[in-house]
Amino acid sequence: MDRNTLKEMVKGTIVTTPTPFDDDLKLDLSRTREITQWWVEQGLGTNISPLKVTAAGGECAALTDEEWLQVIKTTVDAAGSDAIITCGLKTRSTVHTIEDAKKAQDAGVVALQIDLPFYNHPNQDDYVRFFSDISDAIDIGIMIYNTHWFGAPSITAETLLRLSDAEHVFAVKWNTPTLEEYSRMKDFSHIFNVINNGGDPIACHKMGGIGYITWSATAYPQHDLDLWKALDECRYEDAQNLLDNQSLLMKWRDKSNLKSGGYRHLKACMTAMGQDVGQPRLPTLPLDEEEISELKQILRKMKWL
Numbered sequence: 001m002d003r004n005t006l007k008e009m010v011k012g013t014i015v016t017t018p019t020p021f022d023d024d025l026k027l028d029l030s031r032t033r034e035i036t037q038w039w040v041e042q043g044l045g046t047n048i049s050p051l052k053v054t055a056a057g058g059e060c061a062a063l064t065d066e067e068w069l070q071v072i073k074t075t076v077d078a079a080g081s082d083a084i085i086t087c088g089l090k091t092r093s094t095v096h097t098i099e100d101a102k103k104a105q106d107a108g109v110v111a112l113q114i115d116l117p118f119y120n121h122p123n124q125d126d127y128v129r130f131f132s133d134i135s136d137a138i139d140i141g142i143m144i145y146n147t148h149w150f151g152a153p154s155i156t157a158e159t160l161l162r163l164s165d166a167e168h169v170f171a172v173k174w175n176t177p178t179l180e181e182y183s184r185m186k187d188f189s190h191i192f193n194v195i196n197n198g199g200d201p202i203a204c205h206k207m208g209g210i211g212y213i214t215w216s217a218t219a220y221p222q223h224d225l226d227l228w229k230a231l232d233e234c235r236y237e238d239a240q241n242l243l244d245n246q247s248l249l250m251k252w253r254d255k256s257n258l259k260s261g262g263y264r265h266l267k268a269c270m271t272a273m274g275q276d277v278g279q280p281r282l283p284t285l286p287l288d289e290e291e292i293s294e295l296k297q298i299l300r301k302m303k304w305l
Contacts, residue, residue: 001110006141006170007193009084010111011210012048012232013224014173014195015039015217016057018266019071021278027067028278029074035218035277036078042221045083048228049217051075055088055113057215057263062281065090069103076108086111086143091119094130098137111141113173118152124159135166143171143195157184164191173197173213174204183207202239205231216249219269220304248298260285272296273304 001009017039020031036051045051053075054060054068063071068090076085087109089100094117101112116122117130135142144163148154154176163169171193176182185194189208196204201212212231217224223242230239253265262284270277271287272295279286299305 001139001141001168003141003167003170006111006168007210009047010050010086010141010143010171011193011195012046012050013217013228014086014211014213015044015049015051015221015224016055016213016215016266017051017053017075017218018263018270018277019054019058019063021281023278025279025281027063027070029070031277032071032074033078035275036075038275039218039221040079040083043225044217044221045079045085047084048232049221049225050084050086050111051079052086052088052113052213057266058088059263059281060088060090065100068100069107072104072107072109085109086113086141088113088145089115091115091117093117093120094133097130098134101134101138101140105138105140109140111143111170112138113143113145115145115147116150116152116155118147118150122152124153124156127155127159128162131163131169132166135168138168140168141170142166142168143173143193144169145173146175146197148175148177154181156181157187160188160192164188171195171211174209175199185209201227201231201243202236205234206236215263215266216246216269218266219273219275220299223304245302248301249295252295252298256287256291259291268292268295269299272299 020028022028054071072087087104146155173195175197186207194209196209196212214224227242256265262280264280264284268287272292
């Protein structure tokens with residue numbers, strides 16, 4: 001696939017999905033199939049709401065290589081041939097990343113989320129080589145995840161411009177150490193889909209962004225479908241109202257993170273909304289009844305329940 005095709009296939013509200021586990025914290029492929037079909041029925045898995053499996057929010061680091069591939073294959077099969085499925089890869093060397101990318105490609109995903117190679121203490125030239133080599137080796141898309149908080153230098157606007165010839169690099173999941181650096185997205189948003197990560201999706205859209213990452217859509221899809229529609233139509237006041245309605249949920253998430261890290265809030269929201277997908281794997285602590293009860297009260301105030 002060429003870059004322009006990929007840019008049309010993956011944009012809007014990019015939906016980070018949890019990985020279902022059973023009561024023994026073993027992979028629950030039956031529940032994976034069931035919840036994937038529910039997501040698709042709710043309007044997710046389209047070009048403006050692609051599913052992103054086995055990313056950090058899907059506890060990719062806690063999955064074995066075999067489990068990682070099982071989740072991808074099960075999701076692709078359950079979603080159906082018309083669905084848009086992307087996936088996260090584990091952070092590895094160029095050679096091993098290409099191997100994983102080809103496995104995901106063969107399983108039917110249309111694009112990959114690939115971190116900066118932070119274990120290699122890279123520089124900007126390393127980034128160009130890393131992503132160019134992967135792009136040359138596959139036929140599906142690459143969304144670069146600017147994971148600078150793991151100790152690697154943030155990928156720069158200049159480096160991204162150097163990657164304009166890497167045909168399968170079509171998007172960047174954008175987060176930067178400073179607001180000044182963030183605004184440099186205007187230098188390359190005409191080349192790549194810029195997907196907001198953790199910042200202000202409205203500001204991102206005004207600067208040429210074409211999507212944002214969400215974890216809440218798996219529990220209540222309509223909110224994020226409405227949010228993206230408002231952004232796409234430049235109805236920024238409506239978009240802000242939708243974001244403001246989420247403020248209590250975000251405060252609850254921050255409180256949850258004080259008890260234990262990881263992505264427990266994602267699974268908590270699923271449970272509270274009646275779509276249980278199990279607990280997170282250790283070392284992330286499980287959610288207790290008091291936390292879920294408090295979350296349900298918040299969701300009722302938000303009129304999600």
